Amino acid sequence: MRWIGKDVPRKEGKDKVTGASRYIDDITFPDMLYGVTVRSETSRGILQRTVFEEGIPWEEFTQVTCKDIPGNNYVALIETDQPYLADGKINHPLEAVLLLAHPDKYLLQEARRKVSLEVDPLPPVYDIEESLNQKEIVWGKDNVFKEYLLEKGDIDQVWEKADHIIEGEYKTGAQEQLYIETNGIVAVANPEEGVTVWGSLQCPYYVHKALMALFDLPADKIRVIQTTTGGGFGGKEEYPSMIAGHAALLAWKSGKPVKLIYDRLEDLAATTKRHPSLTRHKMALSSEGKILGMEIDFVLDGGAYATLSSVVLSRGTIHAAGPYLCENVRVRARVVATNTPPHGAFRGFGAPQSIFALERHLDKAALQLNLSKEELRRRNFIQEGQLTATGQVINEKVSLADLMTKAMEKSDFQKKKEQFHSENKKNKYIKRGIGLSSFFHGAGFTGSGEAYLESMLGMEATKEGKIRILSASTEIGQGTNTIFSQIAAEALGIEYDLIEISVPDTALVPNSGPTVASRTCMIVGKLVESAAIQVKEILRQSGFLASTYSSSEFSKACQSYLDKFSQLRVFSKYKQPTNIKWDDQTYRGDAYGAYAWAVYVAEIKIDLRTYETTVEDFVALQEVGKVIHPTLAAGQIEGGVAQGIGYGLYEKVVWDKGQMINNQMTNYIMPTSADIGKIRVFFEEAPYAHGPAGAKGIGELPLDGVAPAISSAIENAIGLDIPEIPVTPETLHEYWVSRKVNS
Amino acid sequence: MKKVDIFFTINGVKKTVSAHPMKRLLDLLREELELTGTKEGCGEGECGACSVFVEGKLVNSCLIPSLQVQGCEVKTIEGVADGEQLHRVQESFLKEGGAQCGICTPGMIMAAIALLEENSEPSYEEIQEGLAGNLCRCTGYTKIFTSVVKACQK
Numbered sequence: 001m002r003w004i005g006k007d008v009p010r011k012e013g014k015d016k017v018t019g020a021s022r023y024i025d026d027i028t029f030p031d032m033l034y035g036v037t038v039r040s041e042t043s044r045g046i047l048q049r050t051v052f053e054e055g056i057p058w059e060e061f062t063q064v065t066c067k068d069i070p071g072n073n074y075v076a077l078i079e080t081d082q083p084y085l086a087d088g089k090i091n092h093p094l095e096a097v098l099l100l101a102h103p104d105k106y107l108l109q110e111a112r113r114k115v116s117l118e119v120d121p122l123p124p125v126y127d128i129e130e131s132l133n134q135k136e137i138v139w140g141k142d143n144v145f146k147e148y149l150l151e152k153g154d155i156d157q158v159w160e161k162a163d164h165i166i167e168g169e170y171k172t173g174a175q176e177q178l179y180i181e182t183n184g185i186v187a188v189a190n191p192e193e194g195v196t197v198w199g200s201l202q203c204p205y206y207v208h209k210a211l212m213a214l215f216d217l218p219a220d221k222i223r224v225i226q227t228t229t230g231g232g233f234g235g236k237e238e239y240p241s242m243i244a245g246h247a248a249l250l251a252w253k254s255g256k257p258v259k260l261i262y263d264r265l266e267d268l269a270a271t272t273k274r275h276p277s278l279t280r281h282k283m284a285l286s287s288e289g290k291i292l293g294m295e296i297d298f299v300l301d302g303g304a305y306a307t308l309s310s311v312v313l314s315r316g317t318i319h320a321a322g323p324y325l326c327e328n329v330r331v332r333a334r335v336v337a338t339n340t341p342p343h344g345a346f347r348g349f350g351a352p353q354s355i356f357a358l359e360r361h362l363d364k365a366a367l368q369l370n371l372s373k374e375e376l377r378r379r380n381f382i383q384e385g386q387l388t389a390t391g392q393v394i395n396e397k398v399s400l401a402d403l404m405t406k407a408m409e410k411s412d413f414q415k416k417k418e419q420f421h422s423e424n425k426k427n428k429y430i431k432r433g434i435g436l437s438s439f440f441h442g443a444g445f446t447g448s449g450e451a452y453l454e455s456m457l458g459m460e461a462t463k464e465g466k467i468r469i470l471s472a473s474t475e476i477g478q479g480t481n482t483i484f485s486q487i488a489a490e491a492l493g494i495e496y497d498l499i500e501i502s503v504p505d506t507a508l509v510p511n512s513g514p515t516v517a518s519r520t521c522m523i524v525g526k527l528v529e530s531a532a533i534q535v536k537e538i539l540r541q542s543g544f545l546a547s548t549y550s551s552s553e554f555s556k557a558c559q560s561y562l563d564k565f566s567q568l569r570v571f572s573k574y575k576q577p578t579n580i581k582w583d584d585q586t587y588r589g590d591a592y593g594a595y596a597w598a599v600y601v602a603e604i605k606i607d608l609r610t611y612e613t614t615v616e617d618f619v620a621l622q623e624v625g626k627v628i629h630p631t632l633a634a635g636q637i638e639g640g641v642a643q644g645i646g647y648g649l650y651e652k653v654v655w656d657k658g659q660m661i662n663n664q665m666t667n668y669i670m671p672t673s674a675d676i677g678k679i680r681v682f683f684e685e686a687p688y689a690h691g692p693a694g695a696k697g698i699g700e701l702p703l704d705g706v707a708p709a710i711s712s713a714i715e716n717a718i719g720l721d722i723p724e725i726p727v728t729p730e731t732l733h734e735y736w737v738s739r740k741v742n743s
Numbered sequence: 744m745k746k747v748d749i750f751f752t753i754n755g756v757k758k759t760v761s762a763h764p765m766k767r768l769l770d771l772l773r774e775e776l777e778l779t780g781t782k783e784g785c786g787e788g789e790c791g792a793c794s795v796f797v798e799g800k801l802v803n804s805c806l807i808p809s810l811q812v813q814g815c816e817v818k819t820i821e822g823v824a825d826g827e828q829l830h831r832v833q834e835s836f837l838k839e840g841g842a843q844c845g846i847c848t849p850g851m852i853m854a855a856i857a858l859l860e861e862n863s864e865p866s867y868e869e870i871q872e873g874l875a876g877n878l879c880r881c882t883g884y885t886k887i888f889t890s891v892v893k894a895c896q897k
């Protein structure tokens with residue numbers, strides 16, 4: 001292959017290294033106003049009065065409340081429970097109540113501080129236990145946004161046959177996406193032309209749908225344009241609909257362009273994070289180490305509104321039993337309401353939580369059965385032809401056992417384990433350990449999601465004889481523009497430089513679906529490939545393109561075609577491969593078109609003077625189908641591993657009354673370059689029949705396996721099985737001290 | 744406080760800008776001079792996205808009041824390439840995958856250049872330490888380290 005599998009230059013790379021790329025905050029309009037959001041401090045209550053203190057020329061400010069909304073006051077997504085601006089009721093701290101705009105952004109900041117909200121408080125609910133116990137009912141009838149029951153076999157009859165029954169409880173904390181570019185939108189809106197927004201966002205058509213409802217305008221009166229986006233990781237999946245609405249409401253009322261950019265404090269405190277979780281496992285095993293049954297109770301904290309929680313829960317549920325064969329499974333999964341800002345999409349989308357619990361539980365079982373962690377997994381790996389928890393027949397060549405062997409070799413696992421064991425005895429304070437995890441991650445939307453989305457992608461020839469891809473799939477750093485160009489160039493048999501990518505602008509591109517769920521390469525990439533095949537076919541049939549051709553002949557053929565017919569544009573629409581079947585009612589069937597498979601090994605060092613844990617070496621080995629761009633793909637995994645290290649060790653959201661109180665980069669700690677040891681990435685490639693050139697998805701995968709491998713290594717180093725993350729020095733200290741007390 | 748005239752050299756060109764003396768250098772660059780390559784990630788000296796050179800030294804422009812650059816030489820990412828000819832560090836970031844979303848990249852490149860000016864052949868650990876003031880959420884730093892190593896070899 002000429003382009004697939006090659007390290008071509010990143011499409012927009014030059015602009016990024018010279019500072020020429022225009023991000024949202026780099027865009028201004030003449031006569032533009034700045035906007036800010038006035039938010040509640042109370043976590044739950046009834047809004048009585050808004051007080052505007054003296055000393056501010058309030059008449060100069062554009063003010064927007066829920067009364068100014070032309071259409072519906074909810075963020076259109078799945079449920080219609082979340083208002084754009086609170087209408088009397090407050091359900092979480094930092095809920096938006098009032099919007100202000102003014103040309104002077106310094107005065108605007110001062111004005112925001114001079115508004116106070118009088119709220120009659122209601123009793124709130126702050127965590128999963130309180131919500132499940134229905135301490136107060138804060139959402140719907142029972143605080144439950146969504147519940148799934150996933151069943152396979154008959155779990156109730158396995159307990160008496162089991163040689164071992166092992167129980168455990170696991171907790172994961174919230175995690176901030178921490179894209180380095182904060183959220184922001186610029187809006188122009190008026191009744192004549194409708195609403196146009198530019199923004200840092202992942203899913204232009206989500207915003208488009210939300211603005212249609214907010215303004216009660218038809219599709220053609222709403223236009224959403226993605227600007228260069230400085231990282232998303234899920235954090236710019238659903239939340240930009242909120243900011244876009246706010247900016248557009250201010251623009252609509254003032255008649256002027258409005259820029260609404262969050263500073264870091266606001267972005268950290270007010271926007272979505274990864275759902276905290278609580279998982280209980282009960283596992284039945286035979287004396288040979290075969291898993292006979294798994295009963296899993298999986299609960300997520302959704303925050304105050306439903307947002308995407310039901311979908312996050314779904315992915316978490318399906319991944320809860322992992323890549324292991326088990327005939328009897330019951331997963332009861334719930335996502336519940338609390339009075340905190342809503343949690344939302346974050347790379348991995350529910351799977352990192354349930355996989356953390358399962359992998360830690362398997363380590364626990366291995367210790368109890370006196371098997372190595374590796375061996376217990378080997379005895380249970382699912383294989384081709386076997387059924388997952390949802391009853392999906394694995395028809396990929398699953399190579400987990402091979403991956404395990406390779407990961408053991410690459411990390412020198414056995415030797416390291418022995419070496420650390422003997423060194424640790426001699427060293428009082430420095431303890432080293434090595435640990436592992438094995439897991440899978442489904443690519444694309446869950447179940448019937450892709451069929452329902454019917455994603456569409458366009459491709460057209462330009463006057464210059466180039467090919468332009470029309471897609472709403474956004475470049476957010478992961479390399480969409482580059483891999484789409486590679487796929488198109490390969491399928492068309494022309495130079496990579498002849499491919500252009502249209503700006504994701506809803507007025508110009510069809511809806512290729514949201515940029516989420518590790519779907520861009522596998523699902524939308526396939527549409528690129530099939531659109532390219534159509535274009536080639538049309539040019540051939542028109543007689544302008546011979547059966548063999550050079551790139552310049554191809555360009556000429558495009559130009560001749562345009563001269564004659566004025567337009568060459570094709571669309572390709574997603575068609576579910578016929579072998580994929582899913583039943584939403586019974587929650588059974590083919591949950592994902594394809595899975596990526598992985599074994600990760602972490603090597604860590606603990607200093608028992610400071611209780612700090614550092615990752616010294618990390619081996620990330622995965623099978624992801626054909627790798628389109630080795631450097632970009634490795635970059636995805638390395639970045640994901642670093643986020644996983646943060647998730648497992650550093651990134652703790654500190655809550656007080658439903659509010660994040662460490663909302664600064666100084667005290668919410670993400671890994672720096674000095675914290676990341678060597679990350680070594682290895683790919684195995686087993687081409688997937690329905691992916692472009694055989695590719696699957698990789699974006700989310702790395703987040704699933706890092707934290708459990710690290711916790712496994714901590715257990716190996718000091719014999720402490722810590723069932724929660726992040727394992728900050730404080731957490732480690734707590735467990736270490738209580739262990740000494742217990743023993 | 745009233746605006747004052749601030750004279751300084753920016754990317755080799757002498758300029759006078761009238762600005763509030765406490766305006767952050769970051770805002771002066773972005774708003775008055777339209778040099779938007781310098782980014783804001785935190786506004787409190789933690790992320791390094793706003794890194795520029797003042798008198799040849801790497802600083803966080805979000806922490807510097809404009810008045811402080813009176814009479815100084817300031818260099819931003821826009822002044823790094825020589826016309827169309829990219830700096831070897833830029834070349835290397837481009838080739839080795841050192842930039843993903845790109846928002847940390849201008850600051851990271853400034854920091855890498857500063858590192859190489861001080862130490863033309865840093866060890867892996869020295870690169871790790873040398874860039875620790877610049878946060879990147881996309882790359883896991885690995886490809887950034889490679890970019891710096893490769894730039895040294897040019």
Ligand code: FES
Pocket residue numbers: 782783784785786787788789790791792793794803804805806
């Ligand atoms: S914006 Fe200056 S250090 Fe973050």
Ligand code: FES
Pocket residue numbers: 180230231477841842843844845846847848878879880881882
């Ligand atoms: S490339 Fe995105 S933050 Fe560094």
